Amino acid sequence: MKPLTVEAVDPHAPQDLGAFRNVRAWIFDLDNTLYPRETDLFRQVDQRIRTFVQNLLGVDEAEAQRIQKSFYRDHGTTLRGLMLNHQVDPDAFLEFVHDIDHSVVRPDPVLGAAILRLPGKKYIFTNGSRRHAEKVAARLGFPEHFEDIFDIAAANLVPKPERETYDRFVARFGVDPAQAAMFEDLARNLVVPKAVGMRTVLVVPPGTREVFHGEWEFEGRDDDHVDYVTDDLGRFVGEIAGAIGA
Structure with missing residues (x-):
């Protein structure tokens, strides 16, 4: 299977964002999603x-x-x-x-303001720890923007992309998948969200031709589980907010 590429799906092309109008649960992966991959x-x-x-x-x-x-x-x-x-x-x-230097994460007021405009509840859904997520959110400048953090402990140590982990997330917060959107930097972690009815957004590094380098990340996957692609999350979330009148 040919890897999904930014070349194939232009993250800057005009997109119909009307599908987000009924979304009331906004679910964000943490690492390389809420902050750009170039942060390192x-x-x-x-x-x-x-x-x-x-x-x-x-x-x-x-x-x-x-x-x-x-x-x-x-x-x-x-x-x-x-x-x-x-x-x-x-x-x-x-x-x-997770005993690392979080100071490399820079504040992102554009993304913070855009997230605040979204109607409904916002969540962080990470395979990492709650403490790590809290430190990242604080460095980004929006530690209070999220309803809750669903970390690997809350997932009973079963990570994405396992179906039971998404089911546990949905049950814990009473999320209706048909009214939810998920933002992720790994395409394979969007397979289940798409299957249960969520809108899916793949966040890619700017200027990258291939989204990922490991062929195994595409084995048995079809590209149609990715609804939208962006290389600028702050801009894209702001465009969503504008499109749905938030």
């Missing part, structure tokens, strides 16, 4: 995960990276793979990998 914050997390695997298994960095990425591919997160294969304490893992 998740690179720190990625390196901490690799170090954790090295220390745990006594392997070199190259082997730790191989294990890390294979677990991520096969289980949704490296943590899930470590839990299933090595009985890792999830609290210790999450505390270690």
Whole structure:
């Protein structure tokens, strides 16, 4: 299957945003979505995960990276793979990998103002920890904009893209999928939201031709689970607000 590319779906082309008029639940992934990938914050997390695997298994960095990425591919997160294969304490893992410098995240008043204009409730839905999400939101300048944060602990340590995790999210907050929209930087994490009736938005890095580099992220996937593509979340959310008269 040919990878979805910005070249194939122009994130700047005029789009009919009327489908968002009945949305009352706005669900945002955290890393590389609420802040741009170029911030490079998740690179720190990625390196901490690799170090954790090295220390745990006594392997070199190259082997730790191989294990890390294979677990991520096969289980949704490296943590899930470590839990299933090595009985890792999830609290210790999450505390270690999120012990990073959050100061690289810059305030985003444009996105903050746009989110405030949206009608209904807003949520952060992340495979990371609540504490990490709170720190990022605070750095962005809008720690109070969200109704709640649904983190990996709330997901019972079962990450996106597993169906049961979305079901748990919907049940916890009483969200009607037909009145919800999900914003994500990973195409595979939009498969279930689209299947249950949500509007789906893929957030991509600006100027990138290929959205993702791992072919496995497209295995068995059809591009039609992505409704919209944007490389500027603040602009796009503002355009949604304008289109629906918010």
